Amino acid sequence: MTNTNTNSAPGNDKKISTQKIKFTDYAIEKFQPSPFEWLTKEGKERDRRRYSLDVSRNSTLKGLRLTVFKKSGKKIFTLMYTKITDVNGVKKYMSLPVTIGEFIPGKFGTKECETKVFELVKKHTNDNRKWIDDPKKAIADENNKIYEANKIKLAKKSIREGIEWIVEHEFPAIKSSGSLVSSTIKSHGLSLYGYNKRTLCMYYSDDDKGHGHIHYKGNAFYGVGKPDGAKDLFKKFPSGHGIITGNKKGKRYSAKYKNKADEISLYDHDLSKHLIENIKPEHIRDYINEKDRTFSTRRNIKRAITYFFNIAMEQGWIPGDRFNPTKNIVIKSPDEITHKVATYNNRRFDAQQLEVIFKELINQQTTYPFQSMALALAEVTGVRSETILKIKRKYINSKEGFIYLPPGITKTKKGMKVTITPVVDWIIKNIDEILKLPKYQKYKFIPWLFPSTKVKSKLIYDNEYIHTDGTRLKDCRSCWKAVCEATGIEGSPKMFRKSYISISKLILKDTFKVMFLSGHTKEATIDVHYNKSTDDQTKQYANEVSNKIFNFNK
Numbered sequence: 001m002t003n004t005n006t007n008s009a010p011g012n013d014k015k016i017s018t019q020k021i022k023f024t025d026y027a028i029e030k031f032q033p034s035p036f037e038w039l040t041k042e043g044k045e046r047d048r049r050r051y052s053l054d055v056s057r058n059s060t061l062k063g064l065r066l067t068v069f070k071k072s073g074k075k076i077f078t079l080m081y082t083k084i085t086d087v088n089g090v091k092k093y094m095s096l097p098v099t100i101g102e103f104i105p106g107k108f109g110t111k112e113c114e115t116k117v118f119e120l121v122k123k124h125t126n127d128n129r130k131w132i133d134d135p136k137k138a139i140a141d142e143n144n145k146i147y148e149a150n151k152i153k154l155a156k157k158s159i160r161e162g163i164e165w166i167v168e169h170e171f172p173a174i175k176s177s178g179s180l181v182s183s184t185i186k187s188h189g190l191s192l193y194g195y196n197k198r199t200l201c202m203y204y205s206d207d208d209k210g211h212g213h214i215h216y217k218g219n220a221f222y223g224v225g226k227p228d229g230a231k232d233l234f235k236k237f238p239s240g241h242g243i244i245t246g247n248k249k250g251k252r253y254s255a256k257y258k259n260k261a262d263e264i265s266l267y268d269h270d271l272s273k274h275l276i277e278n279i280k281p282e283h284i285r286d287y288i289n290e291k292d293r294t295f296s297t298r299r300n301i302k303r304a305i306t307y308f309f310n311i312a313m314e315q316g317w318i319p320g321d322r323f324n325p326t327k328n329i330v331i332k333s334p335d336e337i338t339h340k341v342a343t344y345n346n347r348r349f350d351a352q353q354l355e356v357i358f359k360e361l362i363n364q365q366t367t368y369p370f371q372s373m374a375l376a377l378a379e380v381t382g383v384r385s386e387t388i389l390k391i392k393r394k395y396i397n398s399k400e401g402f403i404y405l406p407p408g409i410t411k412t413k414k415g416m417k418v419t420i421t422p423v424v425d426w427i428i429k430n431i432d433e434i435l436k437l438p439k440y441q442k443y444k445f446i447p448w449l450f451p452s453t454k455v456k457s458k459l460i461y462d463n464e465y466i467h468t469d470g471t472r473l474k475d476c477r478s479c480w481k482a483v484c485e486a487t488g489i490e491g492s493p494k495m496f497r498k499s500y501i502s503i504s505k506l507i508l509k510d511t512f513k514v515m516f517l518s519g520h521t522k523e524a525t526i527d528v529h530y531n532k533s534t535d536d537q538t539k540q541y542a543n544e545v546s547n548k549i550f551n552f553n554k
Contacts, residue, residue: 020054021066025109028066028075038070047071050078050097060121061114065097075103077113079120081135098136157317159272159279159308160239163192166311168230170214174310176413182212182469183386191304193267195259197222197242198233205469206390210408239268263297266305276309277318281325288329299331348499353489354379360483369434370450371479373427375493380423382500382517384411385493389473391449396420396428419517448472 021031031051038045048069055061063080077100085094100116101108124133157165166172171180171188179185182204189199200219206212216233218226227233236242244259266272271279271287284305288298306326312318349357358379364372378385383405390409397404403418410416420428428449435444443451446466450473459465480493504517 020052023053023055023061023064023110025105028103028110029105031066031068031075033068033070045070060118064100064113064117066103067097077101077103079117079135081131083131083134096136098139157276157312159274159276160267162276162308162312162317163267163272164230164234165315166308167193167214167233171212171307172311173211174307174314178209178211180212180307181210182206185212185214187300188304188307191266191301192308193265195244195263195265196237196268197224197244198237200224201227201233201236203470206408208406208408210406210410210413239272243268261293261297263293266301266308276312277322279325281327281329284325285329288331295331295334302326302329302331347491348495348502349489349491350499351503353491354499356487357483357489360487361479363486364479364482365430365434367482368476368479369440370431370453370473371476373431373434374450374473375476375479375483375496377424377427378493379496379500380421380427381418382497382504383416383418384497385476387411389448389450389475392447393449394447396449398425398428446471 021027033049037049038047040046048067050065050067053061053064053066055064065078065080067076067078068074069076078097079100080095080097083094083096084091086092100113100120103109103113120135120138121129124131124135124138126132167189169179171185172178173180180188186204189202193199197219200222201216201224203215203217204212205215214230216227216229218224224236227236243264246260246262266287269287271283274283284302288301293301306324309318309324309326313322313324358376361372361376361379374385374388377383378388381388387405387409391403391405395404395406398420401420403420403424405416405418407413407415418424431449434440442457442460443453443455445460446455448471452471452473455471456465465471476493484490501517
């Protein structure tokens with residue numbers, strides 16, 4: 001070191017010490033200010049001191065300083081530069097510091113510092129070595145460019161890679177923690193990567209919180225082994241491989257594995273090889289409309305792609321100022337609804353039909369013991385069938401007189417209490433009686449109120465297995481089909497909820513009261529979506545109004 005002056009520097013902490021430090025990594029690493037150098041002339045402690053570095057005044061390193069911090073011990077290369085500022089109309093020269101970098105032995109030393117200063121001076125000074133740009137702003141702009149470059153690099157993900165990420169992370173929810181429910185995962189999955197052998201190696205379940213999970217299995221029909229996970233799944237079936245076509249002939253291919261509409265998923269389409277950030281609304285619109293599809297298929301494709309781009313925006317795969325490209329794509333509904341189930345959307349059962357159905361469900365107990373009682377419970381409570389099938393025995397509190405439905409199994413993700421009325425109590429006790437029969441005693445160990453009769457007998461005593469989603473009843477289609485054939489009544493189980501709420505509104509004459517039974521949070525929802533009536537009731541209403549108001553003398 002040269003020109004050593006151990007006196008405390010006067011003024012504030014921006015003053016430069018007269019002490020010069022050799023511009024070598026060794027000297028800078030070993031240098032430590034003495035204790036009294038941290039004191040001002042008033043005796044106050046300061047946190048930083050700036051020292052001159054022993055460099056030539058005629059070199060590009062002119063003005064280079066070393067700023068040392070007491071608390072952190074950091075040593076920062078700082079370049080002093082002169083800037084002309086306007087103060088009340090008078091131009092003044094100000095000496096300002098710009099940070100070059102932190103001294104880190106072996107990573108950023110004198111060599112790296114000299115290179116960075118040389119580049120800065122070369123780009124932002126004139127031939128007379130006067131600054132033509134503010135170096136502090138120049139460095140900030142350069143850092144922003146590097147940040148943006150890294151950001152863009154991270155965002156460069158193709159649609160295929162995005163779909164693989166979503167499957168690997170089990171379809172994260174957009175507005176809440178956790179994942180989507182299994183039914184939604186299955187629906188979106190069909191459009192995103194389905195119509196392919198890979199979906200035959202997957203199945204879905206919900207946990208107690210209502211979060212969906214993806215599980216993997218082998219498929220004997222196509223001789224496919226169980227994938228180890230999402231990465232292995234897409235390795236077995238990359239884009240374009242494993243597509244199930246509808247042109248397979250013979251009895252072997254006439255079952256559920258036949259893709260009759262010759263659909264192809266987004267993952268297997270050429271569009272998926274493009275970068276997500278390059279996809280525009282017209283690309284998606286063309287993809288949806290490139291072949292003759294039903295209304296429901298086109299709607300489901302749009303919903304799946306909308307979810308995909310919501311995830312893409314959340315993960316930063318596309319710029320933050322971009323809107324979802326599906327936003328203005330409209331899937332027009334058809335003039336006439338041809339799907340049989342959709343024709344029941346605005347219908348409900350009358351009281352007489354409900355009684356006939358209930359009696360027939362009791363008759364079907366011999367063939368469908370659990371399906372029949374699940375449908376019966378849906379009929380007398382108005383709870384959605386999907387929720388009914390997720391009820392566990394521990395949710396039933398006979399002492400308090402309620403079945404508690406946790407948020408994880410309801411559509412609204414809010415807890416709900418179902419009153420144990422006499423008919424509900426009869427159904428619960430009837431299930432207990434069924435489980436006493438020798439044929440069904442093994443299902444006592446299963447926690448679900450409505451167990452599946454297709455459980456693996458070898459694992460019936462496996463505590464982990466019986467608590468999985470695979471041991472519960474998934475649907476009641478077989479029983480419902482038998483009920484419709486026996487009674488001649490046409491309809492769908494989803495009409496139970498519409499019927500229950502509509503009849504409750506007529507009996508209670510107060511939508512607010514009905515909300516406590518239906519689990520809705522807004523009266524408007526009931527008034528708009530559940531105000532259903534039968535044809536006979538509509539005629540009755542019309543005649544009642546006509547007789548009271550329009551019964552004019554002829």
